[in-house]
Amino acid sequence: MQDVLGIIEKKLKAYPNVRYEKSEDSITVQPTDDKGFSVSLFLVGEAPNVSYAVYYDGWHDEISDCNEALECFAYGLSSECRLIETSRNGEPYKWTMEYKTESGWAEHSTTSLIFTKFWKKKTERYLQNHLISLKND
Secondary structure, three states, rough: OHHHHHHOOOOHOOOOOOOOEEEOOOOEEEEOOOOOEEEEEEEEEEOOOOOOEEEEOOOEEEEHHHHHHHHHHHOOOOEEEEEEEEEEEOOEEEEEEEEEOOOOOEEEEEOOOOOOOOOOOOEEEEEEOOOOOOOOO
C-alpha cells in the first residue's frame, strides 16, 4: 500500500497558499475562498484491506483503488469539478458533484441527508475550487 497521505502532502507543498490539516488517517484541504469547498481523503479500514473515502464537503465516495482515490481527491481541487450545495433555511442537506464537459456541466452523483425541513426555503450555491490545473499537472 502506498503512503497516500504522504503523496498528497508532498504535492501540496508546491502550493504555498494552501491550508490543510493532516492526521494519521486523513487529510483535508480547506477552500481558498468562500466560493470553494473542502476536499478530504480518509483511510477506511486497516492494511491490507484499506479503502479510501473522498469528501467534497457533504458529497462523498468510497473508493478501493489508491490511484483512483488520488485522482478523485485532486479532481475536487481543480476547476474541472464543481459542487452544488442545496440548503433549506440555510442548512445544507444535499450535494451534487458535477464535472466539466465540452458543452457545459454534467451531473456525476448526489449525496443527501435523509431528514430535511422540506417546507423551508430552498437555496442552491455553486461551489468550485481553482487550486490546481489538471491540464498541466
